[in-house]
Each structure stands twice: as C-alpha cells, then as structure tokens.
Amino acid sequence: MKAAWKLKKYLHPYIFFAILAPSMMILEVIMDLVQPTILQKIIDNGIANGDEQYIISMFGLMILSAFIALIGGVACSTYATKTAVNFATDVRQDLYETITRFSERNKDHFTLGKLITNLTSDIETLQRAVIMLLKVFVRGPLMFIGAIIFVYITARELFSVLLYVVPILAISVIIFTQLTGKFFRAVQEVMDQMNTKVQENLAGIRVIKAFNRKAHQIQQFLEVNGLLTKRNITAEQVVGVLMPLTALIVNIGLVFALWIGAIKVENNIIEVGVILAFINYLMMILQGLISSSNVLIQIARAIPSAERIVTVLEEPNDIQNCHEPIKNSPRGEVEFKNVSFSYTKQGEPVLKDISFHVKAGETIGIIGMTGSGKSTMMKMLPRAFDVDQGEVLIDQQPIQYYDLATLRQAIGFAPQKAALFSMSIEGNLKYGKQDVSLQEINEALEASCAAEFVEKLPDREQHVLSQGATNLSGGQKQRLAMSRAFIRKPTILILDDTTSAVDAISEKKIQQAIDSNFPNSTKFIVSSKVSSIKNADQILVIEDGRLIASGTHEELLQSSEYYMEIVETQTEKGGVMND
Template sequence: MQAIFSLKKYMKPYMVFAIIAPLMMVLEVAMDLIQPTIMQHIIDNGIAKDNMPYVIKMFGLIILCAVMGLIGGAGCSIYASKTAINFAADIRQDLYETITYFSNSNKDHFTIGKLITNITSDVEMLQRALTMLLKIFVRGPFTFIGAIVIVFITARELFPILLVVVPILAISIYFFTKLSGKLFLKVQEAIDAVNTRVQENLAGIRVIKAYNRKKHQIEQFTTVNETLMKRNIHADQIIGILMPLTAFVVNMGIIAALWMGAFKIGNETIEVGVILAFINYLMMIMGGLMSSSNVLMQIARAVPSAKRIVEVLEEKSEIKNIENPMSTPIKGAVEFENVSFAYNKNNEPVLKNISFKANPGETIGIIGMTGSGKSTIVQLIPRMFEADQGVIKIDGQPIRHYDLHTLRSSIGFAPQKATLFSRTIEANVKYGNDEATMDELIEALESSCALEFVEKFDDKQQHHITQGATNLSGGQKQRLAMARAFIRKPAILILDDTTSAVDSFSERRIQNAIANNFKESTKFIVSSKISSIRHADKILVLDDGSIVGQGTHEELLETNRVYQEIVSTQLVRGGILNE
C-alpha cells in the first residue's frame, strides 16, 4: 500500500472532483436504503389495511427517491471518471518523461517490455482501481452499514441472522482479497513477457522472414501467451469462487429469515412487510460486501502495478546534471584521459585506458575490428553512458561539468542504427533543429545526398515515413539520419558508421560536403572502411578496447600492423585505395 500512497500527489489537482464523487454516491445509496422501508409501509400500512391514498403517496415517494438516486449515481460517475482519467494521464505523462531521461543502462535494467507494460497496463490498472474506489467503495460500506442499522431498528427479531451471515461473508472476502494480490502480480509479470516478445518480434520481423523463422517465433510467443493464459485462468477461477460462495451464504440467510418469519407471523409478532424488507436489506448487505470486495480486489491488483510504477518513477538516472552546471557555448575541443568503460560492471571493460585529443575543426577517424569499442567511444561524448574511469573533457572542462542540454545541443549525432520516426521527412530532419529554415533543410538534405531521392517523391519533404521507416531503403535512412545531424550545425559532429549502406560515389560527395560546410566543427567519423576515414586529421586504431595506433593515414600505413592488416583486407579499384 505504501506504493499507492506514494502516488497520492497526482490526486491533489483533482481533489474537488474526488470529494464530490463520493458525496453524490452517498445520495444514491441513501435513496436506495429508504426504498425497502417505504415498501414495508406500503404492504403493512397501505395494502394490508386497504388504504389506497397512503399507497399512492408512498409510490410517489419511491419515484422521488429513484430520481434523486439517479442524479446521485450519474454525478458520481461523471466526477469519478474525471478524477481517475486525469490521475492516470498525469502518471502516464510523468512515466514517459522519466523513461525519456533514462540512460541506456536504466532501460536495460527494466527492459523495454516492462516499461511498455508500466505505461499502459499498469496505469490502466490504477485508473480502474481509483474509479471503483470513488464510485463503488463508498457505496459498498455505506450500504452495508446502513442496511445493518436499519435492520436493527426495524426488524430486530431477525437481526440474529446477520450475526451469523455477516462474519462468514467478511472472512471469505478478506481471504480472497489477500489471495488476489499475489495471483495478479504473477499475471502482470506474464504480461511483461508477452510485451517483450511482441516488441522483439516486430522490431526484427525482417530478420525473422529472411531466415524463415516465423514458425519458431510463433512457438516462442505461444509459450509466453499460454503462460499468461494459464495465470489469468488460475486467478479468475479462484477469485470466481467468491461470488457463488457469498450467494450461497446469503441464500441460507434468506431461508432462515423465511423460516423464522413464518413462525413469528403465526404468533403475530412480525408483519409480512418486515420480512420482505429484511430480505431486501440482506441482499443489500451482500451487495455492499461484494462491491467492497471487488474494490479491494481491484486495489490488491493495483498494488503490484503501483509498486512497478513507483519503481520506475523513483529510478535515478545514472546520467544527470551536477549542481550549478556550466552553460557556456562549446567550441569543440575533446580530450579523453585514461578512459575505461564496461557495459556490465562485472565483466571486462570494452574500453581500456583510452587517451587522445581532438582540437576544434579537426576530423578524427575511428577504425577497428567489430567489437573493438568504436561506437562506445563516441557514445561517451554526449554522455549516453558514463565513463567508469578516467576523464572526458570538452574545451578543457570535464563533460560532467556541462549542463546536459547545453552539451547535447552542441553535438550532431548520427548513430550506427538510423532511427527515424513516423512523421514527414521534414519533421524528421528538423528533429535536429526545429527552428531551421527551409533553405537550411534543403542544405542539410543536399549535404547528405538525400535531396536526390527526396525530390523524387510526389510530396517531397512532406513525404510521410512509416513506423520503422519501412518505406525507405537502408541507404536512404542513413542519409536522412545524417541530414538530421547536419542541420544542427554543431560544434561536434559524430557520424557512427553512417555510410555503410551508401554507395561510394555518394559517400565521396558527403565527405566533400562535410569538409566544406563543417570546417569549424570537430568531426568524429566511425567506420569500418578505410575510404571513409583516410583523409582524417587523426585516425584512432582500436583493437580489443584499446587504442593501438594514432596518426594520419600515411603514418599508420608505415608504422601500425593492425591498420596495415585492415587496409590489406579491403580490396578497392585502382590499387590499394581509391583517391
């Protein structure tokens, strides 16, 4: 329950609605409680005594109570829904913002599937619980207590029946409510597994088809889906026992009331109307307990969801601003001093004692075998990850001293995997600078050699990209990702193997555009191709997480064995390398 109380701050803006809703429900319940007593008087004082004016007057009173109850019930539903929906929307918004600021390690800790469940299923569970709490939980206890009080006052001869029925119902409800929390926690964990499997399969659908592994993936999904099904069935079956059990107990109470009433009517110590009213109140007591139990079960189901949500909201991002960070403009000097980093702190570092310096305007090429740590180096510059040892400096200051917004606003980053959003081409490119003019957009597209294919679309820059950019080729996606980095005109430009799917002619044009348009930017070009980095001012050669060579292309050709081996494996036209 502590987790639910931790979320109470999201209720504060809607406390007026949250107060009005129960008050309206009290009105509805009060009207419901009055009606059996009115019916008792109609039978005993009207029909039994053939007093039709009295009967008509009581019927009018019943109609008035029904109308008042309608107003109360409708008002409760309206205000309860407003409270619960806004409450859930605010939590969902905060969850999304929190996840957005997570570092990669934070996301890996929770997994994408679980985060999707948090922001959808878990929030929905809380919304339903709050709606039921405001609408039904007031109704249940108020009906339960009110019915018992009225029975004690008006049908005291039958009151001993309640002393047996009510404890049995209360104990049953407590037991099943406690059990439901454990059962539905397992259900939510199974939902996590389903979401994770779906997310992985949709993201890798092309690989699945290419390797003809659809049947295998379906079998894997079937496994997690069946686990979810079995846990849902198990939970619903056990909880489903509660309703027939309580109905049985109440029916036994009704039989006892009729049995006792038959004797007391014969002795003229009780009237027929009292027995009918007692049966109605007994049904109300059962309804009150059942509705209360449904709310308690919903709350029990919501508690695990609340815990999971609070766990995400309270997760501290590993990468955050220090107190009073620097916001001075960045010129672009970058220096690594004995930097080491490991994705898993228990494993061997993927970067070991990395040291180099890049001056403003220089081009730094980074090359090495797969897994040597090339991409990791450039991801440390915008603080996608935090170095475990050593210091990374920009313009002579540790990057931790810079405000994150200032740091990242000064970097144009085209990652190894070109990620585009389901928006127009213009919106995707302007994602790098939403204040860019149309001329700057065209310039960025031209610099990345993207303009040539964009102009072929009927709607040109307004061409809509599908989810996952499935309506673009790999090379087209890479060129748009570069355009997004170019439009920032950043102090530091990072291109992480962004021309792997680009033809050599287009790559040469992109290199010329970078050389001409980004003379003052510090450029980091990660590539597995010598042709992409041979003109760099300095080339870093990586092997197994360490820098094994630094220098120009010519210097490394003469002195560095690893670089020589890379060159020798890359066959190009016209000799060793294309000019």
C-alpha cells in the same frame, strides 16, 4: 500499499472531483436504503388498512427517492471518471518523461517490454482502481453498514440471522482478496515477458524471415502466451469462486430468515412487510459486500502495478546534471583520459584505458573491427553513458560539468542504426533543429546526397515515413540521419558508420560537403571502411576496446601493422579510394 500511497500526489489537482464523487454516491445509497422501509410502510400501513391516500403518498415518496438516487449515481460516475482519467493521464505523462530521461543503462535494467507494460496495462489497472474506489468503494461499505442498521431498526426480530451471515461473508472476502493480489502479481510478471517477446519479434521480423525461424519464434511465443493463459485462468478462477460462494451464504441466511419470519408472522410477532424489508436489506448487504470485494480485488490487482510504476519513477538516473553546470556552448576540444567502461559494471570492459586529444575543428577517423568499442566511445560525448574510470573532457572541462541540454545541443549525432520516426521527412529533420527554414532543410539534404531521392518523392519533404522508415532503403535512411545531424550545424559532429550502405560516389560527395560546410566543427567519423576516414587529421585504431595506434593515414601505414592489414584487405577488395 506504500507505493499506491506515493501516487496520491497525482490526485491533488482533482481533489474537488475526488470528494464530490463519493459525496454524490452517499446521497444515492441513502435514497436506496430508504426505499425498503417505504415499501414496508406501504404494505403494513397502507395495503393492510386499505388506506389508498397513504399508499399514493408513500409511492410518490419512493419515486422521489429513486429519482434523487439516479441524480446522485450519474453525478458520482461523472466526477469519478474525470478524476481517474486525469489521474492516469498525469501518471502516464510523468512516467513517459522519466523514461525518456533514462540513460541506456537504466533502460537496459528495466527492459523495453516491462516499460511498455508500465505505460499501458499498469496505468490502465490503476485507472480502473481509482474509478471503483471513488464509485463503488463508498457504495459497498455504506450500503453494507446502512442495511445492517436499518435491519436493527425496522426488523430487529430477524437481526440474529445477520450475526451468522455477516462474519462468514467478511472472512471469505478477506481471504479471496489476499489470494487475488498474489495471483495477479504473477500475471503482470508474465505480461512483461510477453511484451518483451513481441517487441523483439516485431523489431527483428526481417531477420526471422531471412533465417526461416518463423516456426521457432511462434513456438517461443506460444510458451509465454500459454504461461500467461494459465496464470490468468488461475487468478480469474479465484475471483470467480467468490461470487457464488457469497451468494450461497446469503441464500442460506435468506432461507433461515424466511423460516424464522414465517413462525413470527404466524405468532403475530411481526408483519409481512417486515420480512419483505429484511429480504431487501439482506440483498443489499450481499450487494454491498460484493461491491466492496470487487473494489478490494481491483485494488489488489492495482497494488503490484503501482509498485512497478513507482519503482520506475524513483529509479535514480545514471546521467544527471551537476550543481551549477556550465551553460556556455563548448568550442569543440575533446580529450579522453584513461577511459574505461563496462555495460554491466562487473562485466568485461568494453573500453580499456582509452586516451587521446582532439583540437577544435579537427576531423577524427575511428576504425576497428565490429564490436571493438568504437560506437560506445562516441556515446560518451552526448553522455548516453558515463565512464567507469578516467574522464572525458571538453574544452579542458570534465564533461559532467556541462549542462546536459547545452552539451547535447552542441552535438550533431548520426547513429549507427538510423532511427527515423513515423512522420514526414521534414518532421524528422526538425528533430535536429526546430526553427529551421526550408532552405536549410534543402542544404542539409544536399550535403548528405539525400536530395537526389527526396526530390523524386510525390510530396518531397512532406513525404510521410512508415514506422521504422521501412518505405526507405538502408542507404536512404542513413542519408536522412546525416541530414538531421547536419541541419543543426553542430560544434561536434559524430557520424557513426553512417555510410556503410552508401555508394562510393555519394560517400565522396558527402565527405566534400562535410569539409566545406563544417570547417570549424570537430568531426568524429566512425567507420569500418578506410575510404571514409583516410583524409582525417587523425585516425584512431581500436582493437578489443583498446586504442592501439593513432596518427594520419600515411603515418599509420608506416607504424601500425594492424592498420596496414585493414588497408591491404580493403585494397584487394577495391574498398580504398585514391584521391
């Protein structure tokens, strides 16, 4: 409940609507409560005495009260919906912004499946809860209490029936509400698992097909889906029992009321209209309790969602700005001092005591086996991760002293896996720089050798990419990712194995374009191919998370056996180009 209370700040901008909605509902309930009493008067005073004028006037009063109730109900529904939808929109927006600021470690902690559930079904559950809270939760208790008061005033002779019916109903609602919260929390946990499974399967659909593991993945999904089905059925069955149980209790009370009322009518203690009014009020009591229980059940379902959302919103971000950060753009001098890093803190370090120094404007090649820590090391520069031990310095200042926006604006990063979005090619390139001209776009495409295939597309730069850019080849995606990095003319350029799917001729053209277009940029070229880094000012050789050698291509051929083995292996396969 504390978590739900923490989200109340998102209601503040819409507090006027949040107050107006239940106010209109109060008006509707009062009009509904008056109508059985008016009906009683029509029967006992009008019909019994044959007073047509009285019947017509009271009937007009009933029509008026029904019309006012209609206005109140419509207004309540309108304002409650505005409040709830805007509340959900603001929570979703804040949640999304929080997630986009997360470090890689933060995202791994929650898992993508859970974060997707937070942004979709959890928010939707909260929205429904707010709507019901503003509409039904006012109506339910008010109708319940109001009907009891009216029974005491107009049908006091039958009031004793309520002394048995109401406590049993109230206890039933409390018990079922508590059970519902427990079961729906379990449903949300399995929903996370299912979303994670779907996300993984859709992202890896080509791998699944390539290894013919479709049946295996379907079986795994069936298991998760089956568990979700079982938990949903259990939760819904608990909810489903409440309605017939409360109806049974009310019907038993109704039978007793009719039995007692018949005796009292026969003894001229009460009139028939009183019994009819009592039956109507008893049904209102039932309706009020059912409405209240539905809201409580919805709140019970929403509380776990609120807890999950608040947990994400309050998650401390691993990567944060320091107090009064440096906002001057760096020159590009980079130094790693005894850097060690582990993804899980307690796990095996991915980087182990890495130290090297790079002058501004130098080209640095980084080579090593797959999984040696090359990409992880480069992710330290835009602060996707922070080091566990040691420090990274830029222009002789610890990287944590720089303003995050300033630091990342100075870096052009083409990741190992080209991440392109489902929009036009121009839109993707503008991720690198918003205020970019068409000439700059063409220059960036030319530098990455992407122009040769973009020019053949029907809409050229306006060609829309599919989700995951599946309508492009691997090499085309890599070249567009490089274009996006080139277009911002960065102080520090990081190319993380971006030519693995590019042919040798295009690779050489890209290297020449980098040398001519970015002479003053500090360039880090991560590759498993010697041909990509042999002309670098300095080559760093990484093995199992350690820097085992550094120097130029010629120096390493003389000093590093590991590097010589790589060169010899790739030379045998025709993978090392000669100038």
